[in-house]
Amino acid sequence: MLKQFYPYEYVESVFMIDYEKLYTMGYRGVIFDIDNTLVHHGEDSTKEVDELFRVIHQTGLKTMLLSNNCDERIESFIKNIDSPFISDADKPNVMNYLKALDMLDIKIEEAVMIGDQVFTDILGANKCGMDNILVKYLRYEDEKKIGIKRNIEKFILHSYNWRKSYQNRIGNIHKGGK
Ligand SMILES: [Mg+2]
Numbered sequence: 001m002l003k004q005f006y007p008y009e010y011v012e013s014v015f016m017i018d019y020e021k022l023y024t025m026g027y028r029g030v031i032f033d034i035d036n037t038l039v040h041h042g043e044d045s046t047k048e049v050d051e052l053f054r055v056i057h058q059t060g061l062k063t064m065l066l067s068n069n070c071d072e073r074i075e076s077f078i079k080n081i082d083s084p085f086i087s088d089a090d091k092p093n094v095m096n097y098l099k100a101l102d103m104l105d106i107k108i109e110e111a112v113m114i115g116d117q118v119f120t121d122i123l124g125a126n127k128c129g130m131d132n133i134l135v136k137y138l139r140y141e142d143e144k145k146i147g148i149k150r151n152i153e154k155f156i157l158h159s160y161n162w163r164k165s166y167q168n169r170i171g172n173i174h175k176g177g178k
Contacts, residue, residue, distance in 0.1 A: 002156055002159055002160075003163075003166060004123055004126050004127070005118040005119070005122060005123055005126070005153075005156045005160075006118075006122070006126075006156075006160050006163065006166040007118065007122045007132050007133060007134035007160075008112075008131050008132050008133060008168075008169040008170050009132075009133040009134070009167075009168060009169065009170050009173060010133070010134045010135075010157070010160070010167070011133060011134070011135055011136075011173075011174060012135070012136055013135050013136060013138075014032070014037060014038060014049075014052065014114060014135055015048070015052065015175070016174060016175050017114070017133065017173055017174070017175060018172075018173050018174060018175045018176075019055065019056045019059050019061055020059045021172060021173050022059075022061060022112060022170075022173060023059045023060050023061050025170070025173075026109075026110060027061065027110055027111065027112050027131075028060075028061060028062060028104070028106045028110040028111070029061060029062040029063070029064060029100075029101070029104040029106045029110060029111045029112075030056060030061050030062070030063050030064070030111075030112055030114060031063075031064045031065075031066050031097070031100050031104075031111060031112070031113045031114065031130075032063065032064070032065050032066065032114050032115070033065075033066060033067060033091075033113075033114065033115030033116060033117070033120070033121045034065055034067045034069065034073075034074065034077055035067065035069060035116075036116045036117075036137040036138045036139075037114065037115050037116040037121070037135055037137070037138070038077075039077070039138065040138050040140065042069075042073065043077075044076055044077055044079070045077050045078065045079065045080060045081060049081070050080040050081055053081045053082070053083060057082070062104045062106065063081075063083040063084075064083060064084055064085065064086070064100045064103065064104055065077075065078065065081075065083055065084070065085035065086070066085070066086050066089045066091065066096060066097070066100055066113070067085065067086070067087055067088075067089055068088065068089050068090065068091055068120060069087060069088075070087055070088060071087045071088070073087070074087050084103055084104075086099060086100060086103075091115075091120040091121060091123075091124040092119065092120050092121075092123040092124030092127060093124065094124055094127050094128040097113070097124055097125065097128050097130060098128060108128065108129060108130055109131075111130050111131070112130070112131045112132060112133060112170070113125035113130050113131070113132040113133070114132070114133045114135060115132070115133075115134065115135070116134065116135050116136070116137035116138070117137070117153070118134065118153050118156055118157070119149065119153070121134070122134055131169070131170055133170070133173070137150075
């Protein structure tokens with residue numbers, strides 16, 4: 001079944017999410033993927049992303065970075081961001097999603113996972129029953145070729161487009177109230 005790959009919400013980018021609204025709705029922690037979600041694969045954080053984390057923390061939400069990438073990669077990314085992280089997370093294995101909840105000291109219904117890949121970020125969250133938001137993966141403008149995995153993902157998201165009951169399951173979290 002494809003529904004295990006369907007996100008609760010699908011938004012343009014991490015900058016288009018209304019984090020204050022998430023807090024109001026009862027969420028207490030946001031768990032982020034890093035590569036192609038916050039920055040291009042392997043890149044350091046940007047001023048905009050650093051600022052985003054400050055804004056998120058001001059709402060009262062805690063953050064966690066959950067990445068399949070290694071320690072060194074995350075440590076170089078996280079220089080100006082005050083957030084705990086789990087490296088080599090082995091998503092979609094649910095083990096480290098649960099560990100993240102433990103580290104944040106929040107319940108599963110208070111957490112939301114945000115990532116760019118249905119096969120890792122979203123599948124893992126769905127497997128453990130955690131709300132989740134898919135963002136469009138960051139891509140360089142001159143990047144033409146996309147991999148097989150992204151093509152299958154495209155197919156899944158195409159089918160998701162037709163399944164209205166699976167969309168907007170969190171509701172009203174788009175910045176600007178869309
Ligand atoms: Mg990613």
